[in-house]
Amino acid sequence: MPASDDPRLVIDGSPLPDDLDERIRQQLTFVAEADRLKTILRASPLAAASRRENDAEHSWHLALMVMLLAEYSDEPIDVGHAMQLVVVHDLVEIYAGDSPVFDPDAVVDQVEREEAAAERLFTLLPPDQAAHVRALWDEFESAATPEARFCKAMDRLEPMLLNWLNHGGTWQMPGATESTVRAREAGVVAASTTLGSVTGRLVEEGLRRGWIRADP
Amino acid sequence: MPASDDPRLVIDGSPLPDDLDERIRQQLTFVAEADRLKTILRASPLAAASRRENDAEHSWHLALMVMLLAEYSDEPIDVGHAMQLVVVHDLVEIYAGDSPVFDPDAVVDQVEREEAAAERLFTLLPPDQAAHVRALWDEFESAATPEARFCKAMDRLEPMLLNWLNHGGTWQMPGATESTVRAREAGVVAASTTLGSVTGRLVEEGLRRGWIRADP
Numbered sequence: 001m002p003a004s005d006d007p008r009l010v011i012d013g014s015p016l017p018d019d020l021d022e023r024i025r026q027q028l029t030f031v032a033e034a035d036r037l038k039t040i041l042r043a044s045p046l047a048a049a050s051r052r053e054n055d056a057e058h059s060w061h062l063a064l065m066v067m068l069l070a071e072y073s074d075e076p077i078d079v080g081h082a083m084q085l086v087v088v089h090d091l092v093e094i095y096a097g098d099s100p101v102f103d104p105d106a107v108v109d110q111v112e113r114e115e116a117a118a119e120r121l122f123t124l125l126p127p128d129q130a131a132h133v134r135a136l137w138d139e140f141e142s143a144a145t146p147e148a149r150f151c152k153a154m155d156r157l158e159p160m161l162l163n164w165l166n167h168g169g170t171w172q173m174p175g176a177t178e179s180t181v182r183a184r185e186a187g188v189v190a191a192s193t194t195l196g197s198v199t200g201r202l203v204e205e206g207l208r209r210g211w212i213r214a215d216p
Numbered sequence: 217m218p219a220s221d222d223p224r225l226v227i228d229g230s231p232l233p234d235d236l237d238e239r240i241r242q243q244l245t246f247v248a249e250a251d252r253l254k255t256i257l258r259a260s261p262l263a264a265a266s267r268r269e270n271d272a273e274h275s276w277h278l279a280l281m282v283m284l285l286a287e288y289s290d291e292p293i294d295v296g297h298a299m300q301l302v303v304v305h306d307l308v309e310i311y312a313g314d315s316p317v318f319d320p321d322a323v324v325d326q327v328e329r330e331e332a333a334a335e336r337l338f339t340l341l342p343p344d345q346a347a348h349v350r351a352l353w354d355e356f357e358s359a360a361t362p363e364a365r366f367c368k369a370m371d372r373l374e375p376m377l378l379n380w381l382n383h384g385g386t387w388q389m390p391g392a393t394e395s396t397v398r399a400r401e402a403g404v405v406a407a408s409t410t411l412g413s414v415t416g417r418l419v420e421e422g423l424r425r426g427w428i429r430a431d432p
Contacts (some may be wrong), residue, residue: 010263014381017417023416027284032381034280035264035326047226048251057254059275063303064250068243068345080296083303088278129284165230165248198240199234 007034009124023126026123030124036094043100043173044158047165055090055098062154064085069154075146082147086135089140089151092117100186102175146191153191156184157199164202168211178212181206225249225340239342245338250284252310259316259389260374263381271306271314278302278370285370288410291362300362304349305356305367308333317400318391362407369407372400373415380418384427393429 010032016025040055066082090098095117099106118137122130139148163169171181185203191194206212226248232241256271282298300345311333315322336354338346355364379385387397401419405412422428 010381013263014383016380016426017421020414020417021410024288024410028377028414031277031281032263032377034277035262035378035381037276038262038269039265046251046254047229047248049255053254054273056268056273056276059251060272061247061250062277062301063276063279063299066245067300067303068247072240078296078300080294083279083296083299084283087276087283087299125284142265161244161248162251164232165226165251167230194237194240198244201236205233207383 002035005193026126027129031116033094033121033124034091037091040093040098042159043102043170044080044162045089045166045169047162050210053162055093058158059086062089062151065154065158066151069157069192069195070150072192073146073150073153074192075149077147077150079188082151085136085140085147085151088136089155091121091133092137095120100170100173102173102180104175105205143190149191153188153195157195160188160199160202162182163211164206167209168206171206171212177215178203178207179215181205181212182187226251242340242342243345246337248306249310249340251335253307256306256314258308258314258375259386260320260378261382261385263378269378271309274374275303275306277374278305278367281370281374282367285408285411286366288408289362289366289369290408291365293363293366301352301356301363301367302370304352304369307337307349308353311336316386316389318386318389318396320391348402359406365407369404369411372403373411376404376415376418379427381424382424383425384422387422388430392418393431394423395431397428402427 009029011029016028037059038054038056041052042055042058044053046053063083063086066086067079070077070079070082089175092114096113098111118134122134125133140147140151144150159170163171170176179201185196185199188199203212207214225245232244253275255269255274257268258271258274260269261267262269279299279302282302283295283385286293286295286298308330312329315326334350338350341349355361356367359365359368375386379387386392397419401412401415404415419428423430
């Protein structure tokens with residue numbers, strides 16, 4: 001959803017004292033800019049309130065799920081490393097906006113928009129940390145490691161659970177039917193046989209109850 | 217801020233299919249209940265929007281700060297372990313509510329309320345994971361390890377930065393004056409000489425600019 005068009009940085013609203021060390025100044029500038037992730041709305045409805053979820057809340061929920069569900073990864077994973085992946089995985093949406101998966105218009109240019117956002121955002125950090133965060137984001141995006149695959153599975157499972165708790169949620173969006181929902185489920189199956197079978201049950205039941213539409 | 221008085225669990229609004237494995241059922245019940253953390257408001261204002269921060273957003277921001285600022289811990293820390301501490305550190309507020317530090321009424325009974333909340337919330341998990349999350353929460357609360365001390369420092373630094381970015385924020389609450397703000401700053405100093413000196417500069421400047429009141 002709408003990302004910030006403001007060319008100013010959050011920190012420009014209240015510049016840090018002049019005498020701070022340059023490295024810390026860069027790090028706190030990034031930490032302040034990251035506050036914008038709390039304003040980027042996803043399509044998913046919350047379960048505990050009548051509003052949509054934002055990216056910061058979502059990222060926290062994934063970190064909690066990684067901790068609690070890591071035992072179901074088909075490959076062994078380093079939980080601490082996986083938590084780093086989920087904490088940074090949506091940061092580029094601060095400038096690129098969220099691209100709801102069931103909205104065909106939203107995914108046009110998504111790669112280009114996110115690439116430009118990564119360049120603009122991560123380079124606020126000192127060069128070594130910019131490279132580190134960039135590497136984490138690339139690892140997540142490319143699903144190149146067991147940790148990245150498991151984090152992607154959590155990124156699919158969490159909105160499916162929110163949809164279940166809302167008796168439909170984004171499963172009711174115009175672009176969503178059984179096959180597009182199943183395509184999302186595949187991201188869970190790819191990392192976890194056990195959790196893939198759980199999401200399979202949720203989708204079967206969702207279809208049976210009319211929370212997910214059959215393919216046309 | 218007001219915690220949930222609803223005696224029902226989030227999952228009761230949409231029970232999971234009957235045939236799920238009991239362990240996974242318990243874990244998903246907890247993951248669904250955790251959605252409530254997104255509804256618990258803190259006193260701190262965001263920097264990027266005109267509203268207060270919720271506990272889930274706050275916990276995510278701390279996880280990011282742990283990753284990026286760990287180099288300033290006076291003692292070496294395990295970043296992955298520290299991230300687990302911050303992800304769970306406020307969960308009990310789902311039932312106990314937030315207790316703003318500058319509000320003397322809010323901290324009455326805080327320990328008892330949080331203890332009861334921990335018992336109610338963590339026992340939704342399978343016993344081994346209930347014990348693990350409880351141990352993480354106890355470690356954080358008691359500041360018993362270098363990781364816990366650094367996480368507590370982040371838990372002090374983040375709202376100070378939000379206050380700075382808001383030209384006052386919770387520093388303007390009735391109970392806040394230089395000495396109570398300095399008492400918060402002490403939590404940063406205790407874990408990081410470098411970040412303690414940064415917060416010292418923010419407080420000095422905040423006093424000079426009238427964003428923090430002098431003691432009466």
